[in-house]
Amino acid sequence: MIRALAWRSVTSRKLRAILNGLGIVLGVALIFSVLSLSRTIVTTFDELFSSVYGQTDLIVSGADYAGTVDESLLEKVRAVDGVDIAVPSISSIVTLIPKDGSKPGQDDQINVTGVNPGDEDLSGSQSVAGRGIEKGHEIALDESFAERKGIDVGDAIDVSAQTGLETFKVVELVRFGEGLDFGGQGFGAVPLDVARKVFAQPTGYGEIDIALKPGANMTDVRNELEGLVDEGTEVRTPSDISDDINSQIQGFNIILYFFSAMSLFVGGFLILNSFNMTVAQRMREIGMLRTLGGSRRMIARMFLLEAVLLGLIGSLLGIVLGLLLTKLMVSLVGNVGLPIGEVKYPPSAFIAAPVLGIAATLFGALRPALRAGRVPPIEAVLSEHRAKPLKMTRRLIAGSVLVALGLAGVFTLASSTEAPTPVVMAGAFGVIFLFSGVIMLGPVVVPALVRVLSWPLRKLTPIEGRLAADSSRGNPVRTASTASGLMIGIALVAAIGSLGSSFIGSVSDDLDRELKTDFIVQPSVFGGGGPQATISPDAADEIAALPGAKTVSGTRGIFLSTGYGKNYFAMGLDPATHAEFSSPDYVNDGAAVDDALATDSVTLPEALAKAKDTKVGDTIELKGPRSSKRLKVAAIQKGNSIEAQSIVMSNDNFFAIYGVEGYSQILVIAESEAARPQLQKSINTLVKREYPAFEALSNEQVKEQMKDQINQVFAIFYVIMAVAIIVSLLGVVNTLLMNVLERTREIGVLRAIGSGRWQVRRIIIQESLLLTSAGAVLGLIVGMALGYAFVKGIDASSGGVGFHPPVGVIFAVALLAVIFGVIAALLPARRAAKMNVIEAVSYE
Amino acid sequence: MEQQVQKTATASQPPADAAVYVRGLTKVYESGPTSVEALKGINLTIKRGEFVAVMGPSGSGKSTLMHILGALENATSGEVWIGGQSIIGLDDKHLTLLRRDAIGFIFQFFNLLPTLTAEENVMLPSLIAGESAGKLRDHAHELLDLVGLTERREHLPSQLSGGEQQRVSVARSLMRDPDLLLADEPTGNLDSKNAAAVLDMLRDVQAKSGHTIMMVTHDATVASRASRVIFLRDGLIDGEVPGGDANRILEHLGALES
């Protein structure tokens, strides 16, 4: 009996059920695809490691791959008891030059290893065509990359390496694991002596891969090896490396989970509002059931059953949509440059997504269902249901407290350099508190906001604007919760936007202030993790010889994964020209810094110095794979430029410690303003001819590129939030439909006394605009407050970031609020316009 | 309005002094397999300035007739002229304009907009027409004076009694000075005292400004205030009596129902 009633309730309020269902479908699809995405990323790395290190037991390597291991180490390693095979190699990224002359992209990068042709192959690859590399410019390529690029055994390929353009003959195709695709990146192997030349790595090894004798004790061998190497060199197992990477991925995943949880929350909120409306609408019916002897529990059960029904159907469809959405997300992640393989759908997602979906539905329906149970039988006879008056003061106080707590929590997260669990929780709860606070304040704030926002409408179309505003303000709780749903999605978009614009803004401010270069030559694509492409120092000399070039200087860079300055960049530069290129913002007197850098000194980023409690004049020890050096701290630097965030030393010291010879950037100053355009042209021609993987950019272009990169990284979050916003728009449609239904009589009267269909439509559209714009304004304010707290927090701990409002996001949201407002109103406005006037006015 | 008239091919032309002229009007409601013939061929002429009451048993087609005359519903066949203009075949836009400018409505359920004040409710038809509130205020005041609610201008409908609300409805229906005023059981929801007040007022208005009024009622006393009472039965006009004598009206009703 209850089941029949619940079913009938779903089918009779079809449209609302469809809207609710859609909300669940979207929420479940999102959760499903985020789970699948993170599984896909993890599996990709796992497979990547197991194929690359197929039979490798231990790896001896320098920090961050780019560093080198001393060559003399090889014999010592081989002599260790239990070591069966030890294979040395060096590696780097080169870029395939497309045959059609187009600009190389992310998927043209090849991760190339230089190996001795005679050495054992410890990777998990197997040869599928051709023969192994022997000597000269020969290359073995992974099959899937070759296939995608239309390359076959016997072909000659052009690649841009550190020393410029090189041509290799493809002699072999190898297959790593089953159907593994490294997110577009190719893998290749060339003879070690050739690699030394083209990678500009004359000495040292990138890593030594070790296979143990059968029965050898891994721990013993490892301990012995660790005794052999100094601190800049590491001994790791393949799974150590993949664990490292997995823990980095984990951070990314947590953010993904948080954002999709917010979307699901919006979904639950949609259900809550919607069921509240259903209960309000069915007051009389419920009262009747109670008069006929229906118990409270029976009524509540009826609503919960309806929710379960909706949740089930919505979840099933959600999985179907989720399968598609995953593909989109995976491609977005691929765009950022993360290797990503074939899409994996974890079995757990098929269970977790619908369970969470149904849970959110039940969470949303619970309160309304209990409320329905409490409807007194008298409601059956009362014609008008009166809503309880709101406790405004209590709301104001509780809401404000929550908002304050929320912002404090977010600040706590942002201002700590490390992120232990309690701090992360403080941040997550901060966001949730902030939203809950604003939702509480909603019924107080939103009607006032609607009044202000309706002003232009009332000016433009007095009576329509007036009636639209009256309708929105007539039911403050419903209007506020609808706008609040929208607020959450928009606030998160605005918060991300604020972070992005603040970083971009602060960095370009610093660029303008500190960087005095005219052009920067740098790789046109950045590899995601692993070794970065570098350019030969020869390129700097060639550019310096071009007419119009005044000063040319190269910088070296490496990301430190161990030792002092872990997780910071080390940067090498030329102290002689340093002053011409930048005017660093030192906290101390910087007069003699460049002279000091030229001998035995470094400058430190402010945040690192603070964290390590290092002062100017202290000595720090930097350990690299090539050597360790004790250097003096000559200055401490503020700001956001790469330089200000790096441990800066001379190029000579950099090479001595880290063994990297290639430049990551070449900085160029023109003789004069007038010489600039011609110089850029000749640099471009030179770079394009000899180092096609690089490009020369003006400062403006650098800023543009940085914006693009940040936006690409944020794209995935924008997609997740777009889903949340669509879900909340369903709420807008729901509310409008309910308002139209409740105002049947009024709309009928308007039509009877001479309103046209369009006039009625306009009222509903304006009502919708008021809802979406109230949500947008609220969202932008809350989001920017969130972003502000975040930026201030980061500034407090690391310094150098100032809040810059996300102008682009603000305009986009304002525009979208209007577009979404019109779209959300389509159906309700149609309903209102097509209303049967006679029925509307004739009956009570 | 003249340029909007779509002349239908017709033999009969309404007399010059007819506010309402109906010939052979039928209305059939198709609902699934069954169809209901609500009006079966109505012929009716109402002169300008007449106050006509319409009576008849429940289901006889009174409301249907009012709805068609009020341009709220299309006729199935026949001719309908309002103020010298044929309304048959007009599109939705022109019917809307007709409702706005030529017809005033008073409903049984007071049908005021709850968020607008009495004054704003009265001005509503002109506000819809795009006129600015400033210019309308004086006229709205006159009308509220006429219905005796001068003091209640700023009140919301919820702050008015049922009778007062209905008087606001009357003022609203007069706002655009319509050719025809239609009232479907305007006193049906009022007690006899309030009903009498509203009726007195309607009669006053009619006497003073010479509006044409058509009013449906079940109450013989109410009907007796009209200048003419017409009776409907089973979708057809079944006689008429002059107003004034409630007993005669009751007699006719009794005859109808037996």
Ligand SMILES: Nc1ncnc2c1ncn2[C@@H]1O[C@H](COP(=O)(O)OP(=O)(O)OP(=O)(O)O)[C@@H](O)[C@H]1O
């Ligand atoms: N929309 C409709 N669909 C089908 N039948 C209808 C519709 N509207 C009215 N009818 C039928 O037309 C007939 C006339 O109805 P109408 O409402 O005009 O009667 P009435 O004289 O106003 O009655 P009452 O005094 O009860 O108001 C009735 O039989 C009614 O059931």
Ligand SMILES: [Mg+2]
């Ligand atoms: Mg009727």
